[in-house]
Amino acid sequence: MSNELVMYTDGASRGNPGPGGYGAILFWGDHRKELSQGYRYTTNNRMELMAVIAGLEALKKGGLKITIYSDSQYVVKAWEQGWLKNWIATDFKGGKKNKDLWLHFYELAKKNTIRFVWVRGHADNPYNNRCDQLATAAADKGPLHVDKVFEEESGR
Template identity: 45%
Template sequence: MKHVDIYTDGACSGNPGPGGWAAVLIYNNIKKEISGYEKDTTNNRMELLAPIKALSILNQPCDVNIYTDSAYVFNAFDKAWLQKWQKNGWKTSSKQPVQNKELWEQLITFANIHNIKWIKVKGHSDNEINNRCDELARNAISENKKDG
């Protein structure tokens, strides 16, 4: 099985507000950068969209390391929040509906295709590729805000 490293980040100017997501995919020392924009969104949605968009371009099942600085995304897998939410009918521990359910369902679909290992990195720190993702996500916002 092919191995791919994916670094992801999301950003929002206001929360909610204009948002950007970005990912850097690395396969055999080849880097591919992707990013996108949403006019009215939240930071959490952008943090979720980044790995979704990255995983969606893989054309076969892969071993994937996903590096994220989002505790929201990382903990959902690492602390089994997703399994608890599904078991509770997509309700949180406080009995509230889980936000971004449709995006979580997309990530679950990809997790069933790929062998994913989630790795938490410190945001805005010394991880060069994570910092590049942050830059790409913020650029997606600033470039699109200029266009209206």
């Protein structure tokens, strides 16, 4: 089996902020795994990033080449254009959001070789569309977990 993994991810939020969820699909050879989770109060960007984190957390080993397809310019550009390294170097100065998730992602990312590819959302990519279905169903049907850091930062 090759050491290449393909992941599709998407996040959703009703109201932004509001109830949200993420969906991810991991492909490893002939294997496919779908992940999703809902949260009672969060944002779209947090869910886009949580989808990636959940996919990486599901891996049982490191040293993989991973291609992650996302319709989030925020997530794709943060990694591919080096924004995240600048945010970390400046301790997220200037009100950069989601520091907790970005730092967690960064630690997970170190274990593998990751490349992000942007895909147009709500278009003709069946895997992105499936991730959107997983994310919205998780947000709408629950069970809804607590995005503790975001709720604390929001004063809820």
